[in-house]
Amino acid sequence: MTTTFADQPLEEQIAQWRAYLRRRRAVHSPDVEELEGHLRDQLTALTASGLAADEAFLVAVKRMGNLDALSREFARAHSERLWKQLVVAPDVDAPASTSRTELLVVLSLAVAAGLAVKLPTLFGHHLNPDEDVNAFYIRNASLFAFPLLAIYFMWKRGLSAVSGLWLGLPFAAAAVFANVFPFHNRERLDNFPQGSDTQLLTVLHLPIALWLMAVGVAYVGGRWFASGRRMDFVRFSGELFIYYVLIALGGGVVTGFTVMLFSAIDTKAGWFIGGWLIPCGAAGAVIVGSWLVEAKQSVIENMAPVLTRLFTPLFTILLLGFLATMAWTGSPINVEREMLIGFDLLLAVVVGLVLYAASARDPQARPDFFDGLQLLLVVSALVVDVVALAAIAARISEFGFTPNRVAALGENLILLINLLWTAWLYASFLRRRGSFADLEKWQIGYLPVYAMWAALVVVVFPPLFGYR
Amino acid sequence: MDMSKDLVAASATPLVLAILAEGDSYGYAIIKRVAELSGGHLQWTDGMLYPVLHRLERQGYVVAKWSASENGRRRKYYRITREGRAQLAAQREQWKAVDGTLRGIWMQACTV
Numbered sequence: 168m169t170t171t172f173a174d175q176p177l178e179e180q181i182a183q184w185r186a187y188l189r190r191r192r193a194v195h196s197p198d199v200e201e202l203e204g205h206l207r208d209q210l211t212a213l214t215a216s217g218l219a220a221d222e223a224f225l226v227a228v229k230r231m232g233n234l235d236a237l238s239r240e241f242a243r244a245h246s247e248r249l250w251k252q253l254v255v256a257p258d259v260d261a262p263a264s265t266s267r268t269e270l271l272v273v274l275s276l277a278v279a280a281g282l283a284v285k286l287p288t289l290f291g292h293h294l295n296p297d298e299d300v301n302a303f304y305i306r307n308a309s310l311f312a313f314p315l316l317a318i319y320f321m322w323k324r325g326l327s328a329v330s331g332l333w334l335g336l337p338f339a340a341a342a343v344f345a346n347v348f349p350f351h352n353r354e355r356l357d358n359f360p361q362g363s364d365t366q367l368l369t370v371l372h373l374p375i376a377l378w379l380m381a382v383g384v385a386y387v388g389g390r391w392f393a394s395g396r397r398m399d400f401v402r403f404s405g406e407l408f409i410y411y412v413l414i415a416l417g418g419g420v421v422t423g424f425t426v427m428l429f430s431a432i433d434t435k436a437g438w439f440i441g442g443w444l445i446p447c448g449a450a451g452a453v454i455v456g457s458w459l460v461e462a463k464q465s466v467i468e469n470m471a472p473v474l475t476r477l478f479t480p481l482f483t484i485l486l487l488g489f490l491a492t493m494a495w496t497g498s499p500i501n502v503e504r505e506m507l508i509g510f511d512l513l514l515a516v517v518v519g520l521v522l523y524a525a526s527a528r529d530p531q532a533r534p535d536f537f538d539g540l541q542l543l544l545v546v547s548a549l550v551v552d553v554v555a556l557a558a559i560a561a562r563i564s565e566f567g568f569t570p571n572r573v574a575a576l577g578e579n580l581i582l583l584i585n586l587l588w589t590a591w592l593y594a595s596f597l598r599r600r601g602s603f604a605d606l607e608k609w610q611i612g613y614l615p616v617y618a619m620w621a622a623l624v625v626v627v628f629p630p631l632f633g634y635r
Numbered sequence: 636m637d638m639s640k641d642l643v644a645a646s647a648t649p650l651v652l653a654i655l656a657e658g659d660s661y662g663y664a665i666i667k668r669v670a671e672l673s674g675g676h677l678q679w680t681d682g683m684l685y686p687v688l689h690r691l692e693r694q695g696y697v698v699a700k701w702s703a704s705e706n707g708r709r710r711k712y713y714r715i716t717r718e719g720r721a722q723l724a725a726q727r728e729q730w731k732a733v734d735g736t737l738r739g740i741w742m743q744a745c746t747v
Contacts, residue, residue, distance in 0.1 A: 197701075197711075198685065198689075200709065201662065201685060201710075201711045202682060202685060204661075204662075204663070204704075204708055204709070204710055204711075205662050205663045205666075205681060205682075205685075207706075207708070208663035209663065209681070211706075230680070230681045231680070231681045231682045232680030232681060232682040232683055233680075234682075236680075236683075237680075237682040237683065237685075237686070240682075240683060240686035241685075241686050241689070243686065244686040244687075244689045244690045244693070245689065245693075
């Protein structure tokens with residue numbers, strides 16, 4: 168008996184069969200090896216009895232049985248295999264040492280992120296749960312975990328130290344712009360009316376700019392403008408968001424039990440919870456969450472597109488219902504001071520729904536009902552926003568141009584342009600005049616606009632508005 | 636003879652355990668032994684034996700071990716455990732009861 172068959176086509180057929188079996192989730196690679204051994208024994212016996220190689224292969228495969236039914240039986244015998252694939256067996260083909268190294272790297276980076284949060288304590292910036300929130304921490308929030316996340320991706324993608332230095336630039340710039348400006352009352356964030364609006368804008372926009380410009384670049388392996396991997400980064404961001412929310416929920420449970428247990432023995436744990444558990448955990452969770460997303464991307468269905476499917480119809484109904492009610496009752500939009508921000512968020516949600524629907528769609532597929540629904544969603548969001556903008560524009564001179572309002576207006580404009588062109592592309596796609604790939608390209612190509620705008624708000628707005 | 640699927644499935648456990656009680660074996664050899672014992676009447680789909688073996692391994696009736704085979708490839712050998720033998724004895728009693736009952740009624744049918 169021989170290990171391999173001299174017959175080359177037969178070996179190729181076996182390899183094909185093996186590859187086909189490998190794709191079954193319930194059949195792990197030792198099982199494939201066991202089944203292949205059986206197939207080879209059978210082939211040896213059949214060829215020895217005088218069958219030609221290809222005939223023997225047909226008979227042996229036929230006797231092995233239908234692979235669908237077989238993998239169903241495997242799934243029944245090992246039902247856990249359809250579930251527990253994430254951390255236990257991230258990749259059956261990868262050598263165990265790689266995943267162990269990765270786990271080590273991830274844990275070290277997560278701990279480093281947690282410690283980074285405590286680093287400013289050495290320079291007198293304390294996180295004291297009994298006092299007001301320290302504005303220093305909030306301005307610099309993205310600078311604790313994001314650089315370490317960038318390091319993780321540099322390690323994972325095998326980036327050179329030179330590109331690492333380039334990646335350090337945006338972080339250095341962010342650290343400068345977050346801290347050099349003499350914001351009015353820079354140590355406080357929450358005491359309106361003295362609190363600085365431009366400082367609040369920095370707090371909101373710096374993470375967006377850094378996420379897209381620095382973490383994104385590290386994620387795609389240092390080639391932001393050249394590569395087609397931006398959509399992967401979009402998918403990653405959505406999944407990370409979902410994982411982060413899940414981890415945060417778990418963290419909330421841990422916090423609750425910490426409070427309960429220590430108050431049961433009359434020990435105050437507030438300093439630990441507010442000063443260590445929550446801030447360090449929040450920073451470390453960014454790294455751990457990213458690792459989970461990376462580890463499971465090929466294993467479990469992405470959640471963000473599923474949520475998109477669920478919520479696109481709901482948002483469409485909401486917007487149409489709103490428009491219908493407004494038309495029916497004739498009541499105008501009651502323009503409040505900060506109404507614009509609410510409409511910005513609405514547009515951002517709609518853009519997100521479009522983006523994540525696009526991220527999961529096969530660009531070659533023909534238009535279907537869901538595409539029509541997306542177009543309806545985009546158009547109704549546009550109508551709602553235009554109505555709101557008209558109402559706000561009529562009174563904007565009355566309110567005056569504060570930094571908040573200029574930022575909100577700018578964002579509204581950016582999202583409006585995106586959605587207008589999206590609607591146009593969707594319409595031509597539905598009429599079979601264009602392809603879905605155009606729409607995807609447009610959404611992906613638009614990402615740097617958000618990054619630029621966020622960076623602009625951080626860099627230009629504070630001096631422009633006198634650090635108000 | 637086409638045997639019903641349920642009957643094949645039900646007889647798989649005692650048959651595999653009984654073959655392993657004769658001595659350690661591996662998948663392909665077990666299939667061959669089944670064909671030999673049944674005179675070709677009991678045709679299993681080869682692949683389906685493996686989920687059965689894995690289930691028995693999980694229930695603790697057999698243990699598996701990878702070792703080298705005579706052709707140089709790794710092969711997974713199965714050995715029956717003490718629990719496996721107890722299970723085999725229990726199943727044997729059950730099958731005997733079924734067999735005895737059926738035999739009784741069929742003998743009657745013949746004599747009437």
